[in-house]
Amino acid sequence: MNSPPTRSVALARLEAFVPLAAKYAGHRNFDLGVGKHTGVSSLSPYIRTRLVTEEEATRAVLARHSPSAAEKFLQEIAWRTYWKGWLEMRPEAWSHYLATLAEQEKSAAYGNAIAGETGIGCFDHWVRELLDTGYLHNHARMWFASIWVFTLKLPWQLGADFFLRHLLDGDPAANTLSWRWVAGLHTPGKHYLARAENIAKFTLGRFNPAGQLDEKSQAIPLDQIFTRQALHLPQNPKPQGRIGHLMFPEDLAMSPEDLGEIHATAAYLPASHQTSSLVTEFLNGAISSTLTERSGTRLGESFHSALNDWISAEKLDSIVISRPTVGFTRDFLTNQTLPPITHIFIRSWDRLLWPHATAGFFKLKEALPKIHASLAPQREGDLFPHL
Ligand SMILES: Cc1cc2nc3c(=O)[nH]c(=O)nc-3n(C[C@H](O)[C@H](O)[C@H](O)COP(=O)(O)OP(=O)(O)OC[C@H]3O[C@@H](n4cnc5c(N)ncnc54)[C@H](O)[C@@H]3O)c2cc1C
Structure with a gap:
């Protein structure tokens, strides 16, 4: 993915994607390969740095579509803020990750995995895609993390670290908590198992690792329960002078x-x-x-x-x-x-969304229609002045 890091490129990418936002739900799960990630926005490196904000992306979509037509895309944008809000209330999940990462042994199997030499074609391909482009499709990230944890039996912390070092959108909250979610540590009892049939379906047959994956593994044992802290969102300051x-x-x-x-x-x-x-x-x-x-x-x-x-x-x-x-x-x-x-x-977007990240995403999802309705209406030309 060629990603010049400027706001004008971010806005151009957003503008090009907005018309497709209503088709997102049907296309988003297909990973068609490098240069063909057309069903998704590829906006994440820009949103991660806030060259374009979650609020701007949301408003741009709402200026073109009804909230129900673009519901899935609007929810995915909110997932990013959800992870951030969740971690704000449980900072220990981050310090625990860093502390346990430092304890992991970098075995020969780990070396093979990050060199893309496991013999599992799709996995080795995604390693190269990540190293070459700094991006992986969401479904590929899920399959990758699942194969890492349940088939290769490698510590999730080393996988999360590998992603964080190489993803252009590498984000402590979204990354750490997504890895924990795949491993079954975020929602105890629920883990994500990559299945060869699913990979074949959503890569349109580019890969089919039949017989190579552990599709029956148990979730990894729960490591620690993080106590939720109160979320302090003080009023914004009134700075004086220059x-x-x-x-x-x-x-x-x-x-x-x-x-x-x-x-x-x-x-x-x-x-x-x-x-x-x-x-x-x-x-x-x-x-x-x-x-x-x-x-x-x-x-x-x-x-x-x-x-x-x-x-x-x-x-x-x-x-x-x-x-x-x-x-x-x-x-x-x-x-x-x-x-x-x-x-x-504190940005008003974070102030609005974080308080709904106390537990699962469902609570925030339920609150989204009201949150969207509370945003001042905008025309497409407000963000894209040439329209
Ligand atoms: C193991 C794993 C690690 C991940 N690590 C990161 C990370 O470090 N940084 C990161 O930004 N995302 C991460 N994600 C979430 C998601 O994969 C990416 O945000 C998404 O693939 C970015 O591509 P896109 O911009 O084309 O997404 P689109 O599908 O076009 O979505 C639009 C925007 O919504 C947000 N978004 C979409 N899906 C998610 C999600 N599941 N969680 C959080 N935000 C989401 C992103 O800001 C994205 O740019 C991870 C997911 C997994 C399974």
Whole structure:
């Protein structure tokens, strides 16, 4: 997948997909191979960095279709926010993943798996697709994770880490919790078993690993139950004076208008985890293109001194940061002492959806019609000005 990391490419991709959103339900499960992922939007690297936001994608679809016609696509967008909200209330699921990842042995079988040398044709193909493009279709991710856990009997944590390092959309919440879901750890008693017949059907016969998969495996034993913490969603701040917007690659969208006029923009890419060169290039590109658009400043590696230099050069009185969600950016910021002029804001989309992520997705799904109805109506031309 060729994914130039700019907002204009993100918007063009969204605009091209919107007319197809009503057909999504019928097409979304087919993985037709590299360059042919036409039944899905391939928007995830852009949504993951918020070069285009979940709210913008939702509004663009609602400007063209009724909520019922595009229901499935609207729900999938909400899945991303659901995972984030769920993890916000159970940050321990992330720290537990990191701690248990560090304990896993990288066996020869693991080496074969990540080299795409297992002898299971579809799996080896998806390894190469992931390494070459940074993307896998959702169904391929499910089959891949299932084969990893139940056929190859490898620790799910190593698979999740492999994805997180190579997916352009690699996201601590969606990735960790999807791997846990496949393994049967998210919904105890329910695990996802890849079946050869299903793979043959939804790859239109490109693959048929008949006899190669463990299609009867039990779920892996439950490791830990994470206690749900209260979700604190304080009111957004009212920053004073000259305001600077500091961004991290998990949220490169504009700050909400009610925070006031932004005088300066800066961005920082924490060297938090080892990503592939494709991912690093994508994130660097996403930051650069965003800063070019807003005449912003890239903070150099030494975070503290670069931040202080930027504050002085721009004579800032306040800094605003979009709430860092559980994951690498939050971990990075937890270890920093931020200047007292720093304020955290929460996007209204997250504020609306996260409280419904206390348990299974069903609760959020039930709330979606009201949430969609509460969004101010928009015309397609509001997002795509040439229309
Ligand atoms: C094991 C596993 C690991 C995954 N890891 C990630 C990850 O690291 N980052 C990530 O963004 N998604 C992840 N997903 C979810 C999903 O596979 C991708 O979001 C989707 O394939 C992205 O492709 P798309 O943009 O073409 O999706 P579309 O089908 O076009 O969906 C539109 C948007 O909805 C959201 N979305 C769709 N399905 C899901 C889902 N199941 N969970 C969360 N959001 C969804 C994405 O933002 C996506 O861009 C994972 C799924 C599995 C099974």
